[in-house]
Amino acid sequence: MSNSIHVSVWRGGEQGQFEAFDVPRQPSQTVLDVVTYIQRNIDPTLSYRFACRVGMCGSCAMTVNGKPRWTCRTHVNKVAGDGTLEISPLRNLKVVKDLACDMTDFFDKMNRAEGKFHPTKSRHDDFDVVLPDDPARKLAAQAIECIGCAVCYSACDVVEWNKDYLGPAALNRAWTLVNDVRDGGNKARLTAVSGDAGCHACHSQQGCVKHCPKNLSPTFSITGLKRATAKAALKGEL
């Protein structure tokens, strides 16, 4: 193992270039450690985003050697066997500066997919009983752990060529709510997620599944939305 890592880091906005740094290698070093080292010891103007450092918040996602990853949960040893790292911002999102992306489109699409809860009861009503082994609850549980890191959005080729496409995370979120018995917004939701910008644009290529750090399957959720929208269309509800 060499004593240093040769790191190429994206500098600038949409237009920019890679800048080379040499960073000392440490045991159990993560890619986020590398970026932090550069900012604290070599170039304090380097911009990047992180918060929890332990894989809970999803804010440190970047493209590492061509693949979207959480940098805090990516060990250098795993991805830089030859001692080189190329770190750039997430694909498919506008670059604010250096490694920080503008997440506006990503979160706007969550809203456009009706990825918000539409309550059907008030505080005066009794609780809904949702049993853990209820089939709909099980489907929701498979998809609910998304923390909105945009790794899937960055990995998706359909997002790249269809700028209106809602993307895997927003559709996955919509699917959790389709399976929520307490929610009353399914008519608007299924209409929102159907069509060229929605679930029917998915190619089932599964880049999202391959790269999701939570091992979720947005493709499965999108397939569920295709079935749900088909049923709604047959009932004349779309």
Place this chain on the structure above:
Amino acid sequence: MPGAAVEAKLWIWQRLSAAVLGICVIVHLAVIVYAVQGGLTADEIINRVSGNLAWFAFYSVFVIAVAIHAPIGVRAILNEMTPLRPGAVHAVMATFCLIILAMGFRAIIGLYTAGGV
């Protein structure tokens, strides 16, 4: 939103036609493999298929399923890969459907009526 309903219904049609095609292709290939065991001539083919209503019905279903399935796929490709407007895409799709139907039924009717039956 009518667009959403159209997309969802096209998806249903494509899945249904795919299911029919899956069966048709298996039967088609299985019969070919079975029928050519002892060698095959054009006369033998015509003797077997001309005037055979079951054969006519099977390949009619096959052609109709192709005429539904393929244009929906072509529509998706045109929408994604070309700047064509939705109206133009629908026109291309409908033309493609008619071409498949015309060519398919020309072949089926040609073989069904071959041999002067």
